[in-house]
Amino acid sequence: MFFFRNYKTIVFIVILLAVIVTVLSCNLKQKSSGGLVPRIVFEIASPVQNVLNSSFKNVSDAWYRYLFLVGIEEENRNLKKAIDHMKSQLTVYQEGYLEAQRLRNLLDLKENKDFDFVIARVIGRGQTAFSQTILVNKGTADGILDGVPVTAGPGLVGRIMGASWHSAKVLPLIDENSNIDACVQRTRTQGIIRGAGSLGCTLKYIAKTQDVREGDVIITSGMGGVFPKGIMIGRVSRIDRLESGLFWKIYVAPVIDFSKLEEVSVLTSAGGGEDEVEK
């Protein structure tokens, strides 16, 4: 064969193969990599392996960090979506919580009084230049009659001025058509609370000889049989002492914030009938 032209080459190959086979046969039984030469090889290979390993690790770490950052962008986008979703859920829960608080206040009022109440939700407002009525989602089918008082949490809202089967119209006490028998809680001086629109209410027919101060609490007097006695209406906000005449002109700030009214309780057991509304 032309590539074995050199006799020495053939001898060398034969010797090499013989050495390999000998080494192989010696190691067949123990199947171990023991011995001085393998140890030396392994000793030399270890630092090489360490260097290469750390280099590869740095490169792969950088790569994985890059991939991680790519993933982070996607994850960030998803998390923002999740946060938006949770924010909307939180708003719903907060609404529920606030509603529960309001209903609890209504319930407290209901428990404190010996009346039957129907809780109604405000579904609309009929605001005109001369009228500021409120629409609620309960009507005669729920026991609501014309003229019955309407309260909310801390105080009086007004009275029902017209009810259909499943809705009713509330005349709020700030409506200029509303007149309610009231008294000053501290002095028990009686007068009439009349609606004054955006100014709240005015307490009328209080003689100038009576002791009324700013901050005095005004409550229903129970006169006339429409409104139960002792329901809070508001506080005296200003007294116009310069006005001429026999009576003070007293401004009352309602305890109810009508712009934020969402639920009301309607007194169903009150025996309405007497007309206190001047139309």
Place this chain on the structure above:
Amino acid sequence: MIYYLLLPFLAILLIVLQNMVADIIFSGAMILELSIIVLVYAGFRLDLIKGSISAFVLGFVFDCISGSVLGLFALTHVLVFLFSFFVSAMLMTEKMFLIALFTFFCVTIEEFIVVIFYKLFYGFDMLPNIPAAFWLQAFIVGSLAPVFFYLMRKVEVFFYDKPAQSAKWAGTG
């Protein structure tokens, strides 16, 4: 002489490198014997003694680092080299697809030798693993062989201004 002094270190470097690449790419699921490509290249380019010693060192280092039976891969590597050297007399090394095919064949042969060895001497039945791992490895190594040859040809041109001829045609075999 410098070649023989550097050979063990280069062999260690190559084996460590191929183990690491296989570990990174395949996560230890299979090995990637890039050293077979070097052996085929050596069979095509180097003379018999130089190539045999290179194959022996490469195989021995492989045995030492991989923890297999000492001498097994030294034997297979030398056999692959001799086979390549023999075939190089008949194969046109410029044809890349032949290089890929031949390398694929060499890897397969080497794997079968290892499988048969373990079956005969240790009773290990590794035949079920052949289709999944061995063919895949042979395919990958065979595919990489033309790339290696192409790069080495560029290196040869860079250092010697022209590609080195096979040992047989150079008359050094």
